[in-house]
Amino acid sequence: MRHTIQYCVVGLSYKNADLTTRGYFSLNKKQIEHLLMQAKADGLNELMVISTCNRTELMGFVDEPKKFIDYLCTFSGGDESLFLEKGYVLSDRKALNHVFRVGCGLESQIIGDFEIIGQMKKSFQNSKDHQIVNGFSERLINAVIQASKRIKTETDLSSGATSVSFASVHYILEHVKEVSQKKILLFGTGKIGRNTCENLIKHTQNNLITLVNRSQESAQRVAGKFNLVVKNINNLKTEINYSDIMIVATGAKDLTVDASFVPRYKPLLILDLSLPSNVDPKLSDHENITLVNLDELSQLTNATLKKRGQFIPQANEILHQVEAEFLQWVDHRKFAPTLNALKQKLLDGQQKEQGEVQEFSQIVYRLTGKIASYLKENPSKADQTMALLQNVYQLDSKLDV
Structure with a gap:
């Protein structure tokens, strides 16, 4: 009898949820751990979380x-009705394809x-x-890594390596x-801050x-690499007052730059790279800011990003090749x-x-091996063959999903 367990992906992305909504459902390291x-504790044995x-x-x-959905809403604090409006639920092959594409x-x-x-x-x-996580997730992630490496080396999809940190600097150069x-x-020297x-x-x-940075020691490590100036977080207002451009990459759950921190008398460009947003949105109402x-x-449409579009078909072809091999393993596994x-x-x-146990064992292993090869070569007849074997030999087995 087939288990009702299925492989699922539950989440929200930029495609259907704006920055504010995604912020409601974002999970920090501690929340993911909990x-x-x-x-x-609930008995699940295969789960990964990405935020x-x-x-x-x-x-x-x-x-x-x-x-x-319950886990996501409980630990992020996001509203379930909002998730049902903006989120998505994928299962089985669609879920696996999504993991590859992501x-x-x-x-x-x-x-x-x-x-x-x-x-x-x-x-x-x-x-x-x-x-x-167990063998399934490990096999899946290794297959995705293989596809990603091939796309990176065999196509120019990542030419002009673009990321949020690069996009922010590109915006500055353009404007x-x-x-x-x-x-x-x-402001903020985590991974995005360091890359920026x-x-x-x-x-x-x-x-x-x-x-x-909140941790001055972390800021000093980054500054030492590039011979830059580090200021204490208590001096944040003063430093904002001196600045022409501020990049915020603090990654906090709440605002780290309040409207009261920012002077209105001179122009200031603020790039907020945090999710949820860490800069008071009221600042956008001021003429000088x-x-x-x-x-x-992320909506930048420079030549580099436009050029990448032509390599998507090639990337998809590579993805489908690796995904097909993984799905074949899934089919054999069940x-x-x-x-x-x-x-x-x-x-x-x-x-x-009480016959010749060793000789008979070898025959049994060869027999089951030949059945496995037949299933591999005749996937359309696999389910029928399995049902026949279960019926003839009255096998008490449960198929994996």
């Missing part, structure tokens, strides 16, 4: 997708952004540390004159960059319980008759 612990600026998703095996950068807001595969690997490792002479404040800092140094030739958020940055049950039934019968 979610995985609860799922483990980025583009999407928040739960992916794994579950008997009812509503469980994943991991290969084909579902990224900036097409070809390969940072996502690193985030997926980190998600898998996090779940592995919590002992809530600010004499950028090398402008005073730039970078590297891009600033590389593309702006600006040595008037100041770093501020230009506030740009993640979604606006027949393993029946073949193992047949093998055991035949071996048990021989032991009762």
